[in-house]
Amino acid sequence: xxxDLLIARRHLAANxxxxxxxxxxxxxxxxxxxxxxxxxxxxxxxxETTMLSLTPDIHIYNDIKTDYRxxxxxxxxxxxxxxxxxxxPKPKKVRVNLKNAENIVADLKKNxxxxxxxxxxxxxxxxxxxxxxxxxxxxxxxxxxxxAMFDLKGKMVAGQPRNLLSTGKGIxxxxxxxxxxxxxxxxxxxxxxxxxxxxRFRVVGIFRIGVGAVDDVRSxxxxxxxxxxxxxxxxxxxxxxLQLKDKSRSGSLAAEFAKRYGDKAxxxxxxxxxxxxxxxxxxxxxxxxxxxxxxxxGFGIYNIMNMTIKNKLKDIAILxxxxxxxxxxxxxxxxxxxxxxxxxxxxxxxxxxxxxLALSRVPFPKNDYVAxxxxxxxxxxxxxxFGLAFGxxxxxxxxxxxxxxxxxxxxxxxxxx
Amino acid sequence: MSIALQAEHxxxxxxxxxxxxxxxxxxxSVERGEFVPVIGKSxxxxxxxLYLLSTMDTAYSGQIRINEELVTGRSQNELAAxxxxxxxxxxxxxxxxxxxxxxxxxxxxxxxxxxxxxxEIELRAMEKLAQLQMDPFxxxxxxxxxxxxxxxxxIARALINxxxxxxxxxxxxxxxxxxxxLVFNIFSQLARQKNxxxxxxTHDLDxxxxxxxxxxxxxxxxx
Numbered sequence: 359x360x361x362d363l364l365i366a367r368r369h370l371a372a373n374x375x376x377x378x379x380x381x382x383x384x385x386x387x388x389x390x391x392x393x394x395x396x397x398x399x400x401x402x403x404x405x406e407t408t409m410l411s412l413t414p415d416i417h418i419y420n421d422i423k424t425d426y427r428x429x430x431x432x433x434x435x436x437x438x439x440x441x442x443x444x445x446x447p448k449p450k451k452v453r454v455n456l457k458n459a460e461n462i463v464a465d466l467k468k469n470x471x472x473x474x475x476x477x478x479x480x481x482x483x484x485x486x487x488x489x490x491x492x493x494x495x496x497x498x499x500x501x502x503x504x505x506a507m508f509d510l511k512g513k514m515v516a517g518q519p520r521n522l523l524s525t526g527k528g529i530x531x532x533x534x535x536x537x538x539x540x541x542x543x544x545x546x547x548x549x550x551x552x553x554x555x556x557x558r559f560r561v562v563g564i565f566r567i568g569v570g571a572v573d574d575v576r577s578x579x580x581x582x583x584x585x586x587x588x589x590x591x592x593x594x595x596x597x598x599x600l601q602l603k604d605k606s607r608s609g610s611l612a613a614e615f616a617k618r619y620g621d622k623a624x625x626x627x628x629x630x631x632x633x634x635x636x637x638x639x640x641x642x643x644x645x646x647x648x649x650x651x652x653x654x655x656g657f658g659i660y661n662i663m664n665m666t667i668k669n670k671l672k673d674i675a676i677l678x679x680x681x682x683x684x685x686x687x688x689x690x691x692x693x694x695x696x697x698x699x700x701x702x703x704x705x706x707x708x709x710x711x712x713x714x715l716a717l718s719r720v721p722f723p724k725n726d727y728v729a730x731x732x733x734x735x736x737x738x739x740x741x742x743x744f745g746l747a748f749g750x751x752x753x754x755x756x757x758x759x760x761x762x763x764x765x766x767x768x769x770x771x772x773x774x775x
Numbered sequence: 776m777s778i779a780l781q782a783e784h785x786x787x788x789x790x791x792x793x794x795x796x797x798x799x800x801x802x803x804s805v806e807r808g809e810f811v812p813v814i815g816k817s818x819x820x821x822x823x824x825l826y827l828l829s830t831m832d833t834a835y836s837g838q839i840r841i842n843e844e845l846v847t848g849r850s851q852n853e854l855a856a857x858x859x860x861x862x863x864x865x866x867x868x869x870x871x872x873x874x875x876x877x878x879x880x881x882x883x884x885x886x887x888x889x890x891x892x893x894x895e896i897e898l899r900a901m902e903k904l905a906q907l908q909m910d911p912f913x914x915x916x917x918x919x920x921x922x923x924x925x926x927x928x929x930i931a932r933a934l935i936n937x938x939x940x941x942x943x944x945x946x947x948x949x950x951x952x953x954x955x956x957l958v959f960n961i962f963s964q965l966a967r968q969k970n971x972x973x974x975x976x977t978h979d980l981d982x983x984x985x986x987x988x989x990x991x992x993x994x995x996x997x998x
Contacts, residue, residue, distance in 0.1 A: 361886040365872075372874040676870045679831060680884045680932070681859020683852040770832045773866060773944070774822060 498584015
């Protein structure tokens with residue numbers, strides 16, 4: 359009602375200092391909430407994109423089995439009532455490639471749920487350049503499929519992914535690895551496999567994904583070169599990376615593929631469970647701190663409203679005597695509370711935005727593990743809408759109790775003194 | 776003349792600190808145009824009676840009719856609206872809202888009633904202030920006025936909705952004799968000229984006896 363609003367406005371204006379303190383309480387609460395959630399979701403988003411740039415939606419490979427229970431001796435002595443013990447069974451040569459890989463690839467390419475298929479042959483290798491020997495991994499890939507899946511193009515420091523196709527024996531090298539070996543574009547490097555085969559490659563590209571664990575050890579060659587290096591035929595493949603049209607179905611599809619092809623299939627979530635866990639921890643932390651900040655701001659309002667009402671007992675009695683009903687009195691004080699909340703929320707959103715903006719310009723300390731130039735900050739309108747909503751709801755609840763108390767004040771007791 | 780206020784068999788007890796029957800079977804009526812002071816010693820129950828009649832205190836037995844309408848047993852919100860429309864209050868300590876100007880204090884009950892537009896209400900409020908020679912102070916913050924001035928603003932405020940009855944609780948309690956006389960003159964004038972019933976609790980016997988009729992109370996009864 360108009361009169362109630364007029365009175366509420368006058369009360370706020372008459373106690374400017376007190377109003378300002380209450381508003382500032384909400385302002386800082388909301389600002390810190392915005393800063394915190396922007397930074398935390400920024401970190402989460404960064405972790406997730408890094409993770410996705412490394413991990414396919416589904417990864418199919420041949421898991422090396424170390425179960426040697428099935429022995430020739432058991433087969434030979436079967437049907438006899440004997441307990442057979444084989445001490446120190448020595449594994450036969452372990453097969454690391456996928457059985458029937460070409461058919462699996464062809465079958466997956468027909469699957470309507472799959473957006474991309476990248477078969478590869480991977481192996482441990484030694485990189486030899488002059489006297490330097492460094493242990494690492496080589497991945498023989500269909501470079502166009504791999505590039506489409508992980509956006510290699512955007513991560514090239516030098517050269518292009520398709521250079522692999524135009525050079526006979528080209529290699530695209532991780533930036534950390536290239537630095538350690540002191541290699542640059544056009545240099546030749548020798549790769550030696552565990553089976554003691556070796557081959558020379560020319561550096562035609564250098565990439566930087568931003569994770570030291572990859573950039574320091576991994577290189578790409580073509581699928582054919584990889585197979586040649588390992589001395590295998592064209593059907594030899596060790597891994598298949600899949601990109602799905604709907605990432606959220608990776609869990610169920612991985613299980614299905616594992617069953618259908620008889621190989622191990624990991625989905626991206628279980629392959630990165632440590633990242634998911636740390637994201638969860640950050641989410642919970644953000645939630646707890648945010649709620650604490652907002653609740654503290656709410657208590658600030660509750661306190662100030664209580665004080666205001668204590669100071670205004672006489673005014674409340676006089677208004678009641680003149681015909682203002684309980685709901686009018688409640689309206690007067692609730693309006694003040696919500697006004698404080700609205701003003702605090704708006705200024706808090708602005709301050710929070712400015713602080714987030716400032717943080718996003720702060721250089722991130724250089725290190726080998728993550729490629730970050732600045733602190734990761736996420737600017738999402740949803741956070742601001744939530745902050746505004748919370749800034750309105752909290753003062754409403756915080757103001758409700760004191761206002762209700764004010765509306766129930768018995769004017770007779772106060773007027774009689 | 777019509778009956779403005781009628782009280783029938785009013786009884787009220789306080790239970791704290793011990794049970795005490797403060798009003799005992801009080802019945803009387805006040806007609807429009809009457810100026811009726813209520814006198815009696817401290818603790819005789821005259822203020823209590825006034826707050827019952829004002830509809831603010833609802834814990835009593837018996838019946839109260841104002842303007843021939845039964846107010847006993849109505850809800851707090853109905854009573855608030857009723858007070859707003861029919862009853863004007865003047866208190867001992869002026870009780871103006873300090874954040875508002877004199878004019879705004881007078882306007883508030885009319886704004887609450889909401890029958891007239893804001894400019895009309897402002898005009899009426901200025902008229903009421905002029906009647907009490909307070910129009911030069913209309914734009915002053917009420918907290919900056921003297922006691923006598925504040926009390927006159929409070930009377931103007933009580934008049935803004937053209938009430939049927941004005942109730943006053945020791946309106947001259949902390950005024951000097953000059954201002955006291957002024958307030959009493961205003962009250963008796965209002966009663967006579969505007970046909971308003973004025974019921975006022977007072978200690979001031981000299982002035983009380985100038986009125987048409989005096990209600991004297993002793994130990995919770997009318998004598």
